Amino acid sequence: MSTIPTSGHIPVMLAEVLEMLCPRDGATYLDGTFGGGGYARAILGAARCTLWAIDRDPAAIRRGQALQAELRDAEGGMRLHMLQGGFGDMQGLLAESGVHSLDGVVLDLGVSSFQLDEVERGFSFRTDGPLDMRMGDTGPTAADIVNTMGESDLADIIYEYGEERMSRRVARAIVAARAQAPITTTFQLADIIRSVVPGDRSGIDPATRSFQGIRIHVNDELGQIVTGLEQALALLAPGGRLVVVSFHSLEDRLVKQALNRAAGRMPGPSRHDPRSMRAEQAAPDFQLLTSRALRPGETECRANPRARSARLRAAERLAVPNTQNSTHNNTSPQERRP
Template sequence: MTGPAQGSSAQAGAGHVPVMLAEVLRTLDPKSGEIYLDGTFGGGGYTHAILERTDCTIWAIDRDPQAIARGAVLAAAFPGRLHLLEGRFGDLLTLLEEHGVAGLDGVVLDLGVSSFQIDDAARGFSFRMDGPLDMRMGGAGPSAADLVARLSADELADMLFRFGEERQSRRIARAIVAARSVQPITTTGQLAGIIRGVLPPDRSGMDPATRSFQALRIGVNEELVEIERALNQATRILRPGGRLVVVSFHSLEDRIVKHFMNDASGHAPGPSRYDPRGLLPTAEARFELVTRKALRPGSAEVAGNPRARSARLRALRRLAVEEVAA
């Protein structure tokens, strides 16, 4: 885990700070009377700030039923303006259409795992506290313990390398398979101890278990697939002038967001001059980049909230018909 997905409002819980809040508000630029989606509600930090900033309506999605339950306090504070939906943000079109929402003026997505999830030992996301090896954001489907128990050494190694960019993935996978043959691996402490037992301390000070825990979490929750689905659906429901603002926390997330936004805005690299696809007419871009390069948190924010250090913000705006024609 490299950073939180969501912060919180004062009502939602003290101590959970929304990352790059000032940059999100400035980039989203919410206006009175418009409709927005917070696709990763979490503690409601972004939602609370947007509702306080202007007289708008927000639909908020979270797959974690605990997040939806916490949000009831915030919804009561802004009656009729905040609507909470339990589900995956990759299903945002269906979730919104079920409630008659056909267009949005802005979408904000804060990727990864929330502070509430990472700080709760019972959820099993963190190696800092011993707890059940779970990692499920929504509570359904196979847990991390299930994957650790049933995947082969090759499958585990592939997951750790692909989702955690762990160079020692095969060594770790072999150690996991050996350990589970002795006793089931059911807690975060067990798994972290196995990984630390085969990897030397990292010179950067990062815990040796960091990448492996990230990989398992992404695999359990199918996070990268969900990101791709959410990006595609968000751009389909944006009205002209509407903005998509995404905060990511590690290179796998940011790479998906960067490539998607470059493609949508016509900034993707063209094919080689030897590639016959270069002879085909290019489609008119219907979006423009709001951020040419990813925005980063300021040094003051990182000092006050170290979890913000790896955050990247990228944004896209849907062009009006006349802008496309021009």
């Protein structure tokens, strides 16, 4: 079976994801962010395995259902199972289907290329569309947020989630504009932001960071990442692997911290801290498969510009907890091979 999706969707760092996940026959995997199905198709093409896939976007679920018939095994059994919801609820969603353990989990964080390209979803300011930004079909839209949230709170989410240094100026401009008329389209919001945020040498559109901040808030993306990583690690069987692709520093920081904690790589307390007198902590249950984030190659970035900011990190649950002090062992299993 081909590992290349038939749609226009291009899965980011696909070769690296497959190398880290290492799909095997008879195993059970989860694609927590199904999107266009690129990873799902590749995983099921790499091994005779079972794949559960989660997405909160009804359009993604419909794409997955269309793939199910194509991906049945020779005996007609279902190899791809679709679940609608957020990956931060993966334990509950899987438990309802009788799944309590996994051999691997893949998470491709952030907004999908399908959502960016669908004008009616309101994720992009490249084309004019309704100011929605929801990855699912429930909850407040971006228009609800920008038209009702207080100026101070609005500035905070743009600063914290969008890392926009001029967040207070942006929030002030939004509040002034909505006093004249509701802000309902992506072009309206982008023009308001550009009116107070000058361009810089990076070439990044001045509206980019503010749109990111509002989108992350609308979808509680960072909260989903924190709970999703915790649940993914808990679900993995011995030898099971977690592979995460992130696209900006806020996401990557959370992934790095979660995997380092799981692998016992977090720095210990100072010798002057009373906590250092406590008994030695339990050996870690995980080992890092990436000592640092992997980046896409130049060829992939040229072919798919959306891959440029991608970062991949991975970890594996140990069959036996590692009794060696992992803080002094800073090489990945691949780097230790002869």
